[in-house]
Amino acid sequence: MSAFPDLYAFVVELRPLGNGPAPRPQGQGAQALFLDLVRQVAPDVSEALHADAQSKPYTVGILPSRRRDVVLLRVSLLHSDLFQPFVQALLRQMPGGELRLGQARLALGDVIGTPPPQGHPWAGFDSFADLYARVTPAHTVTLEFASATAIGQGSRADGRQRLNLLPTPEAIFPSLGRRWNDLAPQDLTFDMEQVRNASLDTMVSHHRIESTDISLGKGPQKGFVGIVAYELPADPIQARILTTLADAALFLGVGIKTARGMGLCRRMSNAG
Amino acid sequence: MSAFPDLYAFVVELRPLGNGPAPRPQGQGAQALFLDLVRQVAPDVSEALHADAQSKPYTVGILPSRRRDVVLLRVSLLHSDLFQPFVQALLRQMPGGELRLGQARLALGDVIGTPPPQGHPWAGFDSFADLYARVTPAHTVTLEFASATAIGQGSRADGRQRLNLLPTPEAIFPSLGRRWNDLAPQDLTFDMEQVRNASLDTMVSHHRIESTDISLGKGPQKGFVGIVAYELPADPIQARILTTLADAALFLGVGIKTARGMGLCRRMSNAG
Structure with a gap:
């Protein structure tokens, strides 16, 4: 450290x-x-x-x-x-x-x-700076979503909030990237365009997930739980960005309402 | 009929x-x-x-x-x-x-x-014409994916095929729409732009899915199986298009290699 x-x-x-x-x-x-x-x-x-x-x-x-x-x-x-x-x-x-x-x-x-x-x-425990400096770009990262997770994606035509209940790379990694940028020291922030492009070149290679409800006082909120493996881009710079964000997920959480029980997420080690 | x-x-x-x-x-x-x-x-x-x-x-x-x-x-x-x-x-x-x-x-x-x-x-058994004429626009359709299903989505930066292993509305319904248009009588085809827009206003409301492998001779092919509920757009014309495609999934199959065991799909009745 x-x-x-x-x-x-x-x-x-x-x-x-x-x-x-x-x-x-x-x-x-x-x-x-x-x-x-x-x-x-x-x-x-x-x-x-x-x-x-x-x-x-x-x-x-x-x-x-x-x-x-x-x-x-x-x-x-x-x-x-x-x-x-x-x-x-x-x-x-x-x-x-x-x-x-x-x-x-x-x-x-x-x-x-x-x-x-x-x-x-x-x-x-860790630090933004160490996490950023230490990361080894991975080919595949596996994330465990342990409590109801949902990514907000604007509104529908009828005005209702549009929630993504599927862990697509282009939802998960930009969500982590925005949160990293909000909280990390200024000199460690990511270019969100680069995060988005990297996530677009990422594929889901394995998963086992299901939707679930979490009670948040005002009625149930939908989310998903489960395990998802992402095959990161071959490009080492892109892979490095996404690996860093995957490592940070343990602290940052993913998606909406992470202060109220949702979006518990961690990168799993190869040993599980 | x-x-x-x-x-x-x-x-x-x-x-x-x-x-x-x-x-x-x-x-x-x-x-x-x-x-x-x-x-x-x-x-x-x-x-x-x-x-x-x-x-x-x-x-x-x-x-x-x-x-x-x-x-x-x-x-x-x-x-x-x-x-x-x-x-x-x-x-x-x-x-x-x-x-x-x-x-x-x-x-x-x-x-x-x-x-x-x-x-x-x-x-x-059914007919394209009857299916088209008979459909009642639904609020929610639930699809069962019974054999490994994957949607082809062009190529990655490294030239490998990009496969979608998550049943996002914007992957599933346009895939059904393309297949419908390839096989249905000319006067029953859908405007693919309309199908895409309708799928973009569709949300996944429940799911239980996992990735799986299917052997196709030349090594395993990845896909997913499971059950997914889609909340269709409030717009009745859009809902009608997607309901028709969901009903047709029983015959059309979804995604790649439906002639070789993949993409078995059907709309589930409310009774399951």
């Missing part, structure tokens, strides 16, 4: 308490919980996070899990200023603190901030 | 014989079997079918099945001239005739030519 980390991904274990209602592992409750945590130690930061920024400097979601005794809250922070308040809030809660996810009461468990083999596939 | 049927879809049951190799339910063997059948009674027609037409007036594939004691050969005929030779060939085989699918020996079983409830979801 040469640059100071400005990208963090945490997996926070939450254990349902008592005999209240079971936590519903979707929805806006996760965002409220995250903002509550931060508010406790840094009201000013919390205020800034609430503000309706174009591209929020964090993502919050619930990881899919087969276990019923634990909810895995996933938080990523995309600005180094957020790290201290968030960790402080977690430390203040430990041990035995109680949190709320919707109607459910939860106890804070482990907080995992490191990647495998010690940590968790959805945890890690 | 007012117009004479020129669209037929048959499901031909084939039962593996003796202790030869088990039939591999994919690949070019199905096409060879179909052409052999026709050659026996109508060498001239068979010759015409072999010819490298832009859009072959038939499709051949193997339906997915959990049963090991029967192979379901699916044949569609898109020109009334083909009906007589094909049925004649089948009659000549019955009963007890032997056929070959690759290395496997097969006995001809039932030939199903009618739709449910009596028949089979992949069987039926």
